[in-house]
Amino acid sequence: MDKLVEIRGLTVDFAQGGRSIRALHGIDLDVGAGEAVGLVGESGSGKSVTWLAALGLLPGTASIRGSxxxxxxxxxxxxxxxxxxxxxxxxxxxxQDPSSSLNPVLRIGRQIGEALGLHRGLKGAAAEAEAKRLLDRVGIANGARRLRDYPHELSGGMNQRVMIAMALAGEPDLLIADEPTTALDATVQAQILRLLQDIRRDSGMAMVLISHDLGVVAENVDRVCVMYAGRLVEEAASDTLFDRPRHPYTRGLLAALPALDGPRTRLVSIPGSVPEPWNLPKGCAFAPRCGEADETCHGSAPPLVPVNETERVLCFRTRYFPAAPVRQPEPATTMPQGASREAVL
Structure with missing residues (x-):
């Protein structure tokens, strides 16, 4: 597969209170043409910062190095x-949040039209016709009328569709979807995910799906990258990672998933929380929360090493704790309306 994006040694430091705080610690990541990659981890792991840095969208207080x-x-x-x-x-x-990303005082048609003018040079009637076509493409009925609406006149799901239409206005080769189903009910969530799948199938577009919801990721990507405390800790094909995760952190995330059927059991949560970037422990950042850590883990940081041609793991203990089977997350498209599958993170 041809590589569309190659990230090597990406680090991000933020200036804060007269000191420099490192948020990303040398991320190495590839995205192939037409490939769907999932990026998962708790809040504060560095998922969104990785791609904001890659696109040059971080504030001036950020220092970005790498390639x-x-x-x-x-x-x-x-x-x-x-x-x-x-x-x-x-x-x-x-x-993440379409209600804060869309301009509340501009009509939908003007906002999509700006994207069409900037990226494809369309103006006037041509831009309006294309904007209507994009709204139809993302499943918004009465597109001509909706172009005259303001964001507050649309539901959360429709605003998310508008955001997708704006993203498609430039006909991109790669779409970064940062929590695209946040705050949407299960029915609308499934519709948005099917829409993204259809668009990828029709256009051959690559996608990076950033999400806390492991069920969503399992159903919609080819490869999964797990992040923790600004580092990539595990990478594997989707089926491989969910069937036989290797890193203790990945196992903990999957063990925290609630089952929708069978007997009720107490959820197994990961103790503690992600350390603040300015207060990282010595050695492996996950060691204070890991039941498998030993003196080596607390003494030095492990490297991200290849296990085989398709898997990489950042863990000293991988050689002693081979991949273990874990219950699969429930499919995103079969979830009853109103239920929640989000992992307890």
Whole structure:
């Protein structure tokens, strides 16, 4: 598979109170053309920061180092004019909360029209016709009328569809979907995920799905990357990772999933919480929460090493604790309305 994006040694430091706080610790990650990659982990793991850094969308207080290559073009440190030709046109991003991402005082048609004008040079009647086509493509009925609506006149699910339409306006090669189903009920969530699957099938677009919901990730990606405390701790094909996870953190996430059938059992949660970036423990960042840690884990940080051709794990104990079977997460599309499958993180 041809590589569309290659991230190597990506680090991010934020200036805070006269000191530098490291949020990302050397991320290495590839996305192939047409591939769907899932990025999972607790809040504060660095999932969104990774792609905001890659696209040059972090504030000026951030110092970004490393390499992000898009079809051989370096994005880290690139001039703003170059990044503006790539963002939206080659790589588009759907942000977490559509209600805060859409401008509340501009009509939907104008906001989609701005994206069409910027990335494809469409204006006037041509832009309006294309905006209507995009709304139809994302499943919004009466597109011509909805173009005149403001965001507050639409439901959360419809606003999310508008965000997807805006992301598709530039016909990107890669779509970054950052928690695209947050705050949506189960029925709308399934519709949005089916929509993204249909778009990928029709266009051949690659996708990075950032989510806390392991069920959503299991059903919609080819490969999964697990992040913790600013590091990539495990990477494997989707089926492999959910069938036989290797890293203790990944096992903990899967063990915390509630079952929708069978006898009621107490959920197994991971003790503690993700450490703050300015207060990381010595050694492995997960060691204070890991039941398998020993003196080596507390003394030095493990490297991310390949287990085989398709798997990488950041753990000293992997050689002693081979992959173990864990119960699969429930499929996203079969969940009863109103229930919640989100992992207890």
């Amino acid at each position: 992000v290559m898009l079809d051989g073009r370096q994005m880290v440190g690139a001039p703003r004019s170059m990044l503006e030709t790539l963002r939206g046109r080659r790589v588009a991003m759907i942000f």
